[in-house]
Amino acid sequence: MSRQAYEQFCQQVPDVPLFLQPWYLDACCGESGWVPLVVQHNHAVLAVWPLFVKRLAWWRYATMPLHVKHMGPFLHPEVRQLKHTYKYYNALLDQLPPLAFFIQDLPPTVTNHLPFYWRGFRQTTRYTYVLRNLDSPLSVWARANRNVRRNIRKAEKCLQVSHEADLSLFYHINQLSFQRQSKRIYYPYDSLVRLDAVLAARAQRRLFFARDAVGRVHAASYLIFDAQRAWYHLAGEDPQLRSSGAGILLTWHAICFAIEQGIQVFDFEGSMLPQVVPLRMAFGAVQEPYFRIWRYHSMPFQLLHRLRGFSPW
Numbered sequence: 231m232s233r234q235a236y237e238q239f240c241q242q243v244p245d246v247p248l249f250l251q252p253w254y255l256d257a258c259c260g261e262s263g264w265v266p267l268v269v270q271h272n273h274a275v276l277a278v279w280p281l282f283v284k285r286l287a288w289w290r291y292a293t294m295p296l297h298v299k300h301m302g303p304f305l306h307p308e309v310r311q312l313k314h315t316y317k318y319y320n321a322l323l324d325q326l327p328p329l330a331f332f333i334q335d336l337p338p339t340v341t342n343h344l345p346f347y348w349r350g351f352r353q354t355t356r357y358t359y360v361l362r363n364l365d366s367p368l369s370v371w372a373r374a375n376r377n378v379r380r381n382i383r384k385a386e387k388c389l390q391v392s393h394e395a396d397l398s399l400f401y402h403i404n405q406l407s408f409q410r411q412s413k414r415i416y417y418p419y420d421s422l423v424r425l426d427a428v429l430a431a432r433a434q435r436r437l438f439f440a441r442d443a444v445g446r447v448h449a450a451s452y453l454i455f456d457a458q459r460a461w462y463h464l465a466g467e468d469p470q471l472r473s474s475g476a477g478i479l480l481t482w483h484a485i486c487f488a489i490e491q492g493i494q495v496f497d498f499e500g501s502m503l504p505q506v507v508p509l510r511m512a513f514g515a516v517q518e519p520y521f522r523i524w525r526y527h528s529m530p531f532q533l534l535h536r537l538r539g540f541s542p543w
Contacts, residue, residue, distance in 0.1 A: 239306070247300065258297050267322050276305065277321065279325075289528060291531070303319055330527055336522070351525045358518050361516075385479035389440045389441065389476055393438060435454045449477045
C-alpha cells in the first residue's frame with residue numbers, strides 16, 4: 231500500500247526529483263531494497279520519504295545507495311511552508327523502523343533541520359554547486375571566468391565531442407581518473423548498467439566523449455536529468471591526455487545540452503574537496519547547501535564502525 235501511495239505521489243507532483251522517483255530507486259536499490267514512508271490526509275499523499283535499508287549481521291541500517299545524491303523527505307506543494315514542515319517531517323519520523331544506524335543526504339529543499347535535531351539526529355552542512363536560470367549559452371559564457379573560456383577555445387581546436395552509448399568505454403575512462411589518484415572506482419560496472427537501462431529508456435541521460443584527430447578518447451562524462459535539473463553525474467579523463475582541456479570542454483557541452491532541453495538548473499553534484507571547488511566556481515556556479523543527518527541507535531554498531539573502520543555509507 232505504501233509503495234502504491236508513493237508512486238501516486240510521484241505521478242501527481244511534477245517536481246519530485248529524479249533521485250526520488252520509484253523507478254530510479256528500483257534501479258539503484260533493487261525493488262525490495264528501499265522502503266517508502268508516506269503521510270496521507272483525506273486519502274491524499276502529502277509527504278514521502280524513501281529509505282535504503284541494508285543489513286550487517288543482525289543489524290539493519292539506512293544509508294545512501296550508489297548513484298543517489300539525495301533522499302530525504304519531500305512534501306506536496308500545498309504543505310511546503312515552514313509552519314507545515316514540523317507536522318509532516320515528524321509524521322514521517324514517527325514511521326522510521328528500528329535501525330542500528332541512519333545516515334542520509336537530504337534534498338536542498340529541506341531547510342528546516344529542527345524536527346530531526348529534536349529526534350537526536352546530528353547534522354552537518356554540505357554543498358553542491360549549481361548554475362541557475364539557464365536561459366542561453368551566452369549568459370553562461372559570460373559568467374565563466376577567462377581561464378575557462380580560453381581552455382574551451384583551445385580544446386575546440388583539437389577535439390571533437392560525440393554522443394555515444396558506449397557504456398563500457400565510459401566506465402574505462404572513468405576508472406582511469408581513479409587510477410591516477412591510486413584509488414579504486416567506488417561503484418561496480420553492473421550498477422551503472424542497471425541505472426543506464428532505465429535512464430536510456432526514458433531519454434534522461436546523455437554520454438559525452440571528447441576525441442582527438444586519431445580517435446583517442448581524452449575524456450568522457452555522464453549527464454542525467456529531469457525536467458527541472460541536470461546533474462553532472464560522472465566524468466573521467468585519460469591521465470596522459472589531461473592537458474588538452476577535454477574535461478572543461480565536455481562540461482561546457484553538457485551545460486549547453488541542458489539549456490537546449492529547457493532545463494533551468496545545472497548541478498555539478500557538488501564536492502567538498504578544496505581542489506574541485508574552484509573549478510565549479512570558475513563556471514560561475516554558486517553554492518547550494520544541503521544537510522547530511524545521521525544517528526546511531528546501537529552502541530555495538532557504533533563501536534564496530536569506529537574500531538574496525540567499517541563504513542556503512
